[in-house]
Amino acid sequence: NAGVTQTPKFQVLKTGQSMTLQCAQDMNHNSMYWYRQDPGMGLRLIYYSASEGTTDKGEVPNGYNVSRLNKREFSLRLESAAPSQTSVYFCASSETQRNEKLFFGSGTQLSVL
Amino acid sequence: AQSVSQHNHHVILSEAASLELGCNYSYGGTVNLFWYVQYPGQHLQLLLKYFSGDPLVKGIKGFEAEFIKSKFSFNLRKPSVQWSDTAEYFCAVKRAGSYQLTFGKGTKLSVIP
Numbered sequence: 546n547a548g549v550t551q552t553p554k555f556q557v558l559k560t561g562q563s564m565t566l567q568c569a570q571d572m573n574h575n576s577m578y579w580y581r582q583d584p585g586m587g588l589r590l591i592y593y594s595a596s597e598g599t600t601d602k603g604e605v606p607n608g609y610n611v612s613r614l615n616k617r618e619f620s621l622r623l624e625s626a627a628p629s630q631t632s633v634y635f636c637a638s639s640e641t642q643r644n645e646k647l648f649f650g651s652g653t654q655l656s657v658l
Numbered sequence: 659a660q661s662v663s664q665h666n667h668h669v670i671l672s673e674a675a676s677l678e679l680g681c682n683y684s685y686g687g688t689v690n691l692f693w694y695v696q697y698p699g700q701h702l703q704l705l706l707k708y709f710s711g712d713p714l715v716k717g718i719k720g721f722e723a724e725f726i727k728s729k730f731s732f733n734l735r736k737p738s739v740q741w742s743d744t745a746e747y748f749c750a751v752k753r754a755g756s757y758q759l760t761f762g763k764g765t766k767l768s769v770i771p
């Protein structure tokens with residue numbers, strides 16, 4: 546069982562470059578999430594998708610866009626990367642709307658120079 | 659907006675010592691409460707959760723947490739820590755019916771053999 550798979554694991558960008566972080570889950574979960582983790586800040590929700598076809602802003606959505614491509618896949622796009630977006634990004638999914646348990650991917654470490 | 663406070667940034671214990679990590683939240687309504695753990699180099703995984711019922715909940719690896727509604731607290735405890743418990747621990751809160759999980763900033767636990 547792969548669970549939640551994120552690609553890439555590491556990425557270095559120059560300021561102004563764009564990129565898309567990919568996330569896929571094979572657990573038939575309805576809800577998917579993107580978080581960023583910064584030292585001393587914990588995890589902060591960027592965007593989430595309660596179900597296929599819907600997306601909503603979380604706590605820190607500025608500078609990001611998302612696409613729920615299908616039930617399995619939820620991508621995060623940085624249109625014009627900034628140094629403030631240097632972080633570790635985690636994708637997560639949950640089975641039900643009650644969000645009883647999140648399953649996390651292994652993370653993408655992104656550096657913006 | 660709800661917030662989650664974890665009192666300790668870094669806790670250092672010797673093996674067999676008892677552990678208590680504090681967590682307080684600010685939301686006054688019905689909440690669901692979680693503790694997640696992130697072992698070095700790994701992604702987050704659920705330790706335990708509280709939704710309703712017995713306020714003392716038991717999780718994996720001998721951890722437990724007590725929900726005290728009057729104190730808006732959900733402290734994590736373990737009677738005797740092991741070196742393998744070295745990790746970062748995150749408290750998280752979700753308003754009942756909401757999708758958004760709010761994480762605390764995390765407490766890093768270092769257990770000395």
